[in-house]
Amino acid sequence: MDVATTAKRRGVERYRRWAGYALRYAVLIVVGGIVVFPIYMTVVNSLLSSTTIIAWPPELFPFDPQWGNFKKALDEVPLMRYMLNSLIMAGVIVIGQLVTSALAAYAFAFLRFPGRTFLFILFLSTLMVPWEVSIVPNFQTIQRLGWLDSYQALTVPFLATGLGTFLLRQHFLTIPQELRDAAAIDGYGHIRFLIFVVLPLSRAILAALAVFGFLQAWNQYLWPLLVTNEDNMRTVQIGLAALRGREVDTFNITMAATVISALPILIMLVLFQRQLVRGLTAGALKG
């Protein structure tokens, strides 16, 4: 085999490899483009004017971006108030869930007591009850308590979590018993051991649970729709959904409002991507 053919073959191989790369990237770009296309169009629509938004064929690029649409959306719709409500709701739920599930998981992982298995199964069984099944009695409870249009109504029913307790317990079980013994010798009671040893060792899973819980609370729809009527108690999901009936030539404002209300979660996801993935997959992989 002479040098020329070897070089030629090497050249063909290199060409093949490059073609393979190009093809893979082309597929990725096309598929990625299709997936994010609705998001792209929303951003485009939020920047169109009231005349270009109703153009046919629809505009695919905002050649004359109307940045004022965002200000208009904020003026017309009390989005900031809605987002504040959602933030308070999700924040209280996350903190509450972390406290209640850490306490319960500690008992299931570190304490021996009669009825432990039964109580643990009881906790797990809450995962089998879809929230939608209980909305009528729960609505009546909230009504009787006089909690309609209040933060209590939005948060209190969600302050405990069976899934969170389960995942935390699984993690607590990986903490060696010797640590507990050593802490006991140092005079640590259960509460101090939980706060100063167990929780710091569980930061990763706690963060994952927090991000997951926040996302879930922020995205709630049915329950906030039910227990809030006043405009100043609405969450962002409900406030946004109320824009559905607007005229076609104000779709740009609606889309601007949509973009604004999606921003906090988008920012959160970019910042806490790792925690979110861990939170979402914890249940899947531990089965």
Place this chain on the structure above:
Amino acid sequence: MDATDATANQRLPLIAVARRQLQRLRGVNRLGFALIFLIPSLVIFGAFVFYPLLKAVYLGFYETDNFGNQGDFVGLDQYRTVLTSESFRHSLWITFLFALYTVPPGILLGLALALLANQKLPGISIFRLMFSSTVATSVAVASLMWLTLLNPNVGLLTYFLVEAGLPRLDLLNDPDWALPAVSATTVWMSLGLAFIVILAGLQTIPDELYESARVEGASGWRLFWHVTLPMLSPTLFFVSVVGTIFAFQSFGQIHILTRGGPLDATEVIVYSIWEDAFGKGTPAYGVASVQAVALFVLVLGLTVFQIRFLERRVFYQ
């Protein structure tokens, strides 16, 4: 010797009883201590999960007057009338169709995206971010996006359909197309979640498995069928169970996009519960509760069935 034996025999039960009593006391004590940790969760679960579940069953036995107050006791009659009614069977069918239109396509697309994103290429993380981007859209955000895309006057999807030679349809107001349109919205908005979970599953498959399969001459499809799919089956199993349960609980996108219409074409069970209880002038809590109990039994049965049926076909490490 006989005497000492006798006293020992007399003493033994006494000691045993005392010891047992002491143990029980300790047990109660330990339970009491554990309850300090468990009470916060138990109170919430009791008040907002277990009590309402029983209350829903109970409410099903009673009629509701026009102001939402509990009416006459009718026993199982209400269960019978509601569960055999045309409208309940219809919403059950729609719920089933909705699950069929959303779960298998969602898993297939999620799997396709995960396989694409599992390649070792420079810059792959950008594509992973793109594929998972729909988790950032809430149900209201996603629904409003698609409401615009599907709008017959300005929507780009409508434009594509018209360009493809189809009539200019208002998909969301067309009894034949409303459910597929709502399903497409749902598949899109849950795609990011399916992608993330399936990709994480793919990444737990050890490289050595692929290498040894390659040594034995497997490649391409055979690798996928004999290595990837069996190793991924627990993840796919999980996604299918959770996806179906999600489908059975869907409400927001239907409330925003179609309000259960047109002609009840998108009236899934949860929407029907909501409408009977809160969406009309007269709250029919009893009728809604019967449907809620049916939903509970359905989801429970489905979970048990899927676990039993699929677990046998699933390969666990």
